[in-house]
Amino acid sequence: MVTLIDFIKRHSGQVMWVLALIIGVLLSQAPFTVKSAISGALMDTIYRPFDYLSGAYHTFKNRRVENLQLKEELISTRLKIETLKEIERENLRLRRALGFSQRLEYATVLAEVVGRGNPRMPGSIVVGSGAKQGVIVGLPVIDEHGVVGKVISVSDNTSVIQLITDPNLKISAVDGRSRVQGIISAASGGKLVLENVPVTADIRNGDPITASGLGGLFPKGLKIGLVSRVMVPQSGLFSKVEITPSAKLATLEEVFILFTGIAGMNTDSVAIDTISGDGR
Structure with missing residues (x-):
């Protein structure tokens, strides 16, 4: 025996169409106030989600604009802070340089x-x-x-x-400890070499090398570097003395x-x- 529920399930499309037709006929015969109430309820049910979504979208859009503005302000503030830090570092460097220049004889x-x-x-x-x-x-x-x-x-x-460190520049130099003299010239890797140093000379790692004043170009006593390695050949008259420059050549910003x-x-x-x- 076919029940009403089974009938509705099998013919749901037709049933819905008939119900819609009946509701339409009833609404056409209903008073205006009833029609308005039903229409308002339907409109509210249908369009309220769209109003909510529209409002949510505009809120999201406004928040996104605000976030972009905040990011721009943050980046600008960070740049200003970094600029101020660089100015402070430069001021410290220049004050230190001024103090150094006042100690020079020239x-x-x-x-x-x-x-x-x-x-x-x-x-x-x-x-x-x-x-x-x-x-x-x-x-x-x-x-x-x-x-x-x-x-x-x-x-x-x-x-x-x-x-x-240019190969064409030569400087007369002296070991600040033992007073052994030689000629400074460039070597590979940003190093220097003290040439014409006899194998019997007293020269050690860590010895300070300064300008000897010979030749008149560089005043006597100016720091050139420190001995980083002494290579004594098995045969020959002169050692190869490697020097690490004292000047910070790779990071120079000001010079005297x-x-x-x-x-x-x-x-x-x-x-x-x-x-x-x-x-x-």
Whole structure:
């Protein structure tokens, strides 16, 4: 026996259509207030989820815009903090450099490094001080730690510095402990070598190597580096003495150009103007 429920299950489509037709007929005959109430209920049921979703979407969109603005503000703040930190580091560096220059026996120009060597001159740097600051070819250049090189080219506001690691630069040097003398020249890997050192010479790892003053270019006593290795050959007259430079050549930001007894130059005024940033 077929029950009503089984009939409805088998003919659900037709049943729903008939019910809809009956409801439509009843609604057409119903009073206006009933129609309005039913229509309002249907509209509220159908459209309320869409209103909710629309509101949620706009809220999400606004939050996303706010998040982007906050991220931009955060990035901007971080950049400002890093800029302030760099300014603070630079101020500390310059104050330290100024104190160092005041301890030197020579007038100096504090010059900013503005470029590094090109393929034709890999062992060089460019600094932002030149002829207008009193710089001439041949002046020695140092940093707080030791010898950097010498001036080999000058324009109005820039100079090219030949680094101590350039194979073409030779410096007379002396062992600060034993007073053994030799010639400093470049070696591979950013190292230096002290040449013309007899195998019988008293020279050890860790010995300080300084400029001997011979030749007149680099003043006596300027730090060049420390002995890092002594290689005594099985046969031959001279040892190979490897030196680690004292100057921080890989991270140079400022250097000192030394005025070593140049006639006719008011070196005191040059040093004061340049260190104070006047640059004229």
